[in-house]
């Protein structure tokens with residue numbers, strides 16, 4: 001009888017449940033534990049809580065539990081049903097699993113913990129579960145979390161577009177920049193994608209927003225303008241998003257120039273795609289030599305890159321007046337450089353200059369915007385482009401939603 005006692009503890013079984021039988025198979029490396037309850041036991045109706053006698057039992061069901069010493073462990077039971085005069089016939093609550101779950105609560109908790117820190121492929125191997133089971137646990141956890149999500153006041157919002165599968169489809173991500181959590185995932189990247197989120201907020205929530213850091217995307221600007229009081233003063237085009245545009249401009253200049261040079265047999269710009277990725281302080285050591293030569297050259301790419309780096313200095317100023325004079329000299333240089341992609345960005349910034357300078361009032365942190373973006377990229381890369389858009393969304397909620405994902409332990413709630 002001692003092994004049944006041991007398993008009762010291992011399974012965390014609560015009274016009146018006890019272990020009836022333990023089958024251990026060395027060849028299949030599994031343990032099957034049958035649990036039962038005493039005859040004459042009364043059970044609370046899951047709806048009203050009234051104590052009732054057993055009406056009948058459901059078919060035997062099986063739940064995967066935490067492994068015992070590498071042996072996959074399964075719990076077997078026939079759940080009792082009660083007939084309540086008020087609520088009808090119901091299966092009683094089981095202390096080890098959520099209704100309809102195929103796993104015990106402890107297994108689900110472990111699976112959630114593992115999938116939070118590693119990608120699904122690795123989690124599947126650790127937990128010895130199929131792809132479908134992993135997704136089942138994950139999407140249930142997200143569903144649970146979204147249902148429990150309470151509305152709250154958010155001061156600093158971030159809005160970004162995200163592509164899946166190489167720009168085939170876009171999402172709009174709305175983040176709480178202070179907590180670093182994703183608050184909304186809208187389909188597409190048009191005005192409605194952001195507007196639907198703002199429409200879900202109460203007047204109090206809208207008034208609580210003090211700054212919105214966003215990509216320089218006209219649709220988001222218009223959505224904020226339409227829904228957020230005093231939006232012109234709250235929208236911030238920050239270093240992170242503007243740098244993204246400048247980086248794109250540098251890359252366009254580089255590609256065009258490389259084509260022209262390559263036709264003349266000059267391959268100086270071959271394999272310099274990395275240039276667009278790094279700010280001056282972040283160039284990896286292995287590129288130092290070629291980067292130095294490139295910067296010293298008279299190439300148009302070098303000029304575009306220098307313009308990008310010079311613009312980044314704008315955000316280092318503490319005083320608005322100093323930033324403003326830096327802007328003026330940069331703008332003059334940028335609009336006289338004869339690099340079309342750079343001129344385009346310069347004019348775009350000029351058209352929305354108040355929002356660029358709003359940064360000096362709100363100082364929303366770029367680091368967070370950037371941090372959330374890089375985490376989303378990690379999720380995307382781990383799934384090699386996520387052909388299934390819904391799964392990409394679920395994964396973002398799972399990792400970045402700041403949600404309460406765990407199943408509730410019934411005995412304690």
Ligand SMILES: [Zn+2]
Pocket residue numbers: 045046047048049050084085086087088
């Ligand atoms: Zn009842």
